[in-house]
Amino acid sequence: MKALVLAEHGGGALKDSTLSTITAATQLGGDVTVLVAGSGAEAQQAADAAAQVAGVARVLLADDAAYGQMLAENVAALIVPLMDSHDALLCPATSNGKNIAPRVAALLDVMQVSDVLSIEGERTFTRPIYAGNAIATVESAEAKLVLTVRGTSFAKAEAAGGSAPVEPVGGSGDAGLSRFVGCEDSASDRPELTSAGVVVSGGRALKDAETFEAIITPLADKLHAAIGASRAAVDAGYIGNDHQVGQTGKIVAPEVYIAVGISGAIQHLAGMKDSKIIIAINKDPDAPIFQVADVGLVADIFEAVPELTSKL
Amino acid sequence: MKILVPVKRVIDYNVRPRVKADGSGVDLANVKMSMNPFDEIAVEQAVRLKEAGQAEEIVVVSVGPAKAADTLRSAMAMGADRAVLVQTEETVEPLAVAKILKAVFEAEQPGLVILGKQAIDDDCNQTGQMLAALTGRPQGTFASKVEIAGDSVNVTREVDGGLETIALTMPAIVTADLRLNEPRYASLPNIMKAKKKPIDTKTPEDFGVDVTPRLKVLKVSEPAGRAAGVLVGSVDELVAKIKDMGVVA
Ligand SMILES: Cc1cc2nc3c(=O)[nH]c(=O)nc-3n(C[C@@H](O)[C@H](O)[C@H](O)COP(=O)(O)OP(=O)(O)OC[C@H]3O[C@@H](n4cnc5c(N)ncnc54)[C@H](O)[C@@H]3O)c2cc1C
Ligand SMILES: Cc1cc2nc3c(=O)[nH]c(=O)nc-3n(C[C@H](O)[C@H](O)[C@H](O)COP(=O)(O)OP(=O)(O)OC[C@H]3O[C@@H](n4cnc5c(N)ncnc54)[C@H](O)[C@@H]3O)c2cc1C
Numbered sequence: 001m002k003a004l005v006l007a008e009h010g011g012g013a014l015k016d017s018t019l020s021t022i023t024a025a026t027q028l029g030g031d032v033t034v035l036v037a038g039s040g041a042e043a044q045q046a047a048d049a050a051a052q053v054a055g056v057a058r059v060l061l062a063d064d065a066a067y068g069q070m071l072a073e074n075v076a077a078l079i080v081p082l083m084d085s086h087d088a089l090l091c092p093a094t095s096n097g098k099n100i101a102p103r104v105a106a107l108l109d110v111m112q113v114s115d116v117l118s119i120e121g122e123r124t125f126t127r128p129i130y131a132g133n134a135i136a137t138v139e140s141a142e143a144k145l146v147l148t149v150r151g152t153s154f155a156k157a158e159a160a161g162g163s164a165p166v167e168p169v170g171g172s173g174d175a176g177l178s179r180f181v182g183c184e185d186s187a188s189d190r191p192e193l194t195s196a197g198v199v200v201s202g203g204r205a206l207k208d209a210e211t212f213e214a215i216i217t218p219l220a221d222k223l224h225a226a227i228g229a230s231r232a233a234v235d236a237g238y239i240g241n242d243h244q245v246g247q248t249g250k251i252v253a254p255e256v257y258i259a260v261g262i263s264g265a266i267q268h269l270a271g272m273k274d275s276k277i278i279i280a281i282n283k284d285p286d287a288p289i290f291q292v293a294d295v296g297l298v299a300d301i302f303e304a305v306p307e308l309t310s311k312l
Numbered sequence: 313m314k315i316l317v318p319v320k321r322v323i324d325y326n327v328r329p330r331v332k333a334d335g336s337g338v339d340l341a342n343v344k345m346s347m348n349p350f351d352e353i354a355v356e357q358a359v360r361l362k363e364a365g366q367a368e369e370i371v372v373v374s375v376g377p378a379k380a381a382d383t384l385r386s387a388m389a390m391g392a393d394r395a396v397l398v399q400t401e402e403t404v405e406p407l408a409v410a411k412i413l414k415a416v417f418e419a420e421q422p423g424l425v426i427l428g429k430q431a432i433d434d435d436c437n438q439t440g441q442m443l444a445a446l447t448g449r450p451q452g453t454f455a456s457k458v459e460i461a462g463d464s465v466n467v468t469r470e471v472d473g474g475l476e477t478i479a480l481t482m483p484a485i486v487t488a489d490l491r492l493n494e495p496r497y498a499s500l501p502n503i504m505k506a507k508k509k510p511i512d513t514k515t516p517e518d519f520g521v522d523v524t525p526r527l528k529v530l531k532v533s534e535p536a537g538r539a540a541g542v543l544v545g546s547v548d549e550l551v552a553k554i555k556d557m558g559v560v561a
Pocket of ligand 1: 130427436524
């Protein structure tokens with residue numbers, strides 16, 4: 001089974017989700033090719049990084065301004081002809097992967113398997129349904145496999161040790177259907193939410209953006225943690241959408257997840273219940289978050305969290 | 313301009329799904345079903361565009377059992393004008409749904425299709441992207457803002473890094489994220505009015521689409537549970553626990 005992995009990259013480096021997806025691809029048992037689509041020096045650097053990853057046989061670099069923003073129309077058209085010589089496409093289940101993979105699958109007339117949690121056999125996979133309240137084992141008999149891979153479910157491939165050749169590939173470039181207008185990147189020097197070792201998340205209890213910042217940030221700083229949030233906190237504008245954890249936000253599985261003033265709705269649990277250790281602070285002893293927490297503290301967050309931060 | 317909104321009937325988001333003992337699926341007998349929450353947001357967006365004078369007609373479509381007519385009525389109570397029910401008792405995968413929607417798209421010639429970004433039962437997050445591929449049209453997925461500007465539509469997308477705005481040439485396919493809007497509750501008079509709005513019932517065969525599943529579900533199981541935790545009595549005890557875990561020096 002020849003696998004093609006679509007790399008998620010930024011700033012000339014591969015994202016951790018790419019390394020996890022490479023691990024999933026190697027489990028399919030055949031050659032692994034990594035496709036880096038992008039533009040300019042950063043794409044070249046990402047391709048060079050991909051060439052170093054253990055287990056990668058070949059790197060394809062599609063360097064074109066049309067791929068710089070990963071517009072689905074352009075990138076899907078690039079991938080489809082490459083599938084003539086590959087049996088499986090694996091994309092990280094990131095916003096790019098989720099945007100592009102189904103477009104490729106439909107063009108290939110195959111059903112995609114979304115959010116793969118494990119590879120049970122060459123054509124058998126597990127995936128979450130109903131917000132992770134059930135796990136389906138599915139088998140695909142499709143001519144080509146198209147999978148999106150949940151990063152937190154696969155170990156990262158070693159970033160060093162490989163020496164794959166980097167080959168240029170050309171595609172059809174700009175499909176002329178869509179145009180990038182702009183972005184508001186919430187750049188931060190904190191660890192990335194989906195791969196951080198520790199995540200501190202705040203919920204509706206945090207009242208407003210200033211209070212969220214005043215209570216959550218110092219604790220996160222102390223623990224070198226990424227900052228997460230419930231949907232209620234994001235909806236109320238305490239923090240940006242890219243911090244939302246849950247069924248419809250990001251999936252995290254850190255060593256330690258600290259839920260501050262979060263009730264623990266199933267849609268939130270869907271995004272964090274695979275964390276190694278869950279700590280919850282909530283004033284309501286009946287909050288459902290305590291049912292999944294390893295360590296719980298029933299307390300008012302406005303007293304307990306500053307005290308915790310100062311004592312750590 | 314016409315707007316097409318596909319809506320799916322799913323388990324209500326407040327219901328805790330239970331896996332059947334025989335591992336064949338999730339027990340949906342006597343469970344409350346509702347419109348997929350993302351699809352309510354899609355309908356709301358279409359209605360707002362119509363109210364703003366940017367669309368003339370809203371057509372809602374559902375692929376599903378006879379009961380999906382209820383979901384279509386809810387959408388019409390929110391403000392959609394008419395409905396198409398593509399009736400089948402089979403489970404229909406996103407690829408087949410997209411093929412049916414493509415046929416409806418070709419018949420209706422909408423300027424915009426607004427779907428939900430994912431259905432909360434199967435969490436596939438595929439249908440909109442697949443429809444865009446099959447119709448050869450651009451896609452604006454995970455939308456938190458949709459603005460029509462002449463013959464193109466600006467879509468602000470919720471992406472991993474924050475927000476991104478793209479411009480799509482219409483006709484375009486948009487999938488709605490949670491923060492696009494807050495759907496209205498249908499008023500009683502509108503619920504009554506919706507009962508008189510037309511539903512055109514079709515079958516997948518009418519569109520020449522084979523809905524035979526491509527994926528085989530071998531089993532459905534409960535996720536691994538978590539062992540019971542402990543409650544600590546004070547911040548000091550919590551500090552001790554955290555220090556034990558080795559996450560701080
Ligand atoms: C326990 C279980 C067992 C299953 N078994 C099988 C099986 O044996 N075979 C099989 O083929 N599938 C099976 N399925 C999958 C099937 O039930 C899903 O409905 C299907 O795959 C659609 O995925 P989705 O709704 O998540 O699509 P998504 O891509 O997440 O939906 C996105 C959007 O597309 C639109 N949309 C999606 N579906 C429809 C629709 N029907 N009508 C109108 N608009 C729609 C809506 O706007 C929706 O918001 C199973 C699912 C479960 C949970
Ligand atoms: C389709 C759909 C998708 C969704 N996706 C997501 C998702 O991806 N992620 C997500 O998080 N949610 C999601 N939700 C929303 C989810 O259902 C809940 O509404 C949300 O998670 C609640 O956020 P919360 O826990 O912050 O707020 P609440 O449920 O209001 O909980 C606040 C908690 O804070 C506690 N509290 C209040 N004051 C204090 C205090 N002073 N000290 C200590 N504790 C205090 C309260 O006891 C309460 O438990 C989704 C919902 C739907 C319908």
